[in-house]
Amino acid sequence: MPRVRVHQHVNPLAPYFRFTPKPIEIEKIYANPCLPLHLDIGSARGRFLLKMAEISPACNFLGAEIREPLVEEANRLAQEKNLGNLHYEFNNATYSLKFLLEKLPADILQFVTIQFPDPWYKKKHAKRRMVNDNLVETVVEHLKFSGVIFIQTDVDFLAEEMFELFREDEKLREIEIAENPFSVKTEREAAVEEKGLPIYRTMFEKI
Ligand SMILES: C[S@@+](CC[C@H](N)C(=O)[O-])C[C@H]1O[C@@H](n2cnc3c(N)ncnc32)[C@H](O)[C@@H]1O
Secondary structure, eight states: OOOOOOOSOOOTTSGGGOOOOOOOOHHHHOSSTTSOEEEEESOTTOHHHHHHHHHOTTSEEEEEESOHHHHHHHHHHHHHTTOTTEEEEEOOHHHHHHHHTTTOOTTOEEEEEEESOOOOOSGGGGGGOSOOHHHHHHHHHHEEEEEEEEEEESOHHHHHHHHHHHHTOTTEEEEOOSSOSSSOOOHHHHHHHHTTOOOEEEEEEEO
16 A cells, blocks of 8 residues: 655644544553553554554554544554554644543553654754653653653754653653663664664653
8 A cells, every 4th residue: 555645744833733632532442441551652654553563462552643644544554454452543742642641541551652753953943842841741640650651762952852851750760771672663763773873762660
């Protein structure tokens, strides 16, 4: 199937993307809603979660992505493969993740991954960056105890900025890591590794 064509970047501050999503109801989405949940924020075409869902049937997977055509394509693929543990949502994670997760049962969110978010290099575009106080607060609130947040990027200043926002939260303990703890790489990770460029990674556990 040809890959759906989309804009490379969208502006999360644009009115179109500042909508309030309906909260997900996991019992309507997953074959077994009691399984631990892995949330990937900025899931793009969703191939990372697709592979994860295939090799980890004992976990449910949720992708949040701002480019709607990619979400539709990824959900189509998940259905074609009959994966009852995989779902994607059109969501502007910077501003409305909290509404999406509002009805999430406690003690279900086990993993959160944030991988190679757009850097929005210019200072005047800093507000468009995905990880902000809102996002950190929402993720930490819903993460179960001993749940894990994994973050990676190839952009040094963005790594520091994102890592610092999570470090400020006293409910988290940082775990230094050199490698990706998951056995699957995202498309961006594979591309960066192929070029031999550095990748900055860290992990946090909720304590
Ligand atoms: C550089 S891509 C990386 C995709 C994938 N995580 C990977 O590592 O290959 C960043 C992704 O985050 C998405 N994104 C950017 N801002 C977002 C936001 N506010 N909410 C949800 N997704 C967002 C983009 O549309 C894009 O798909």
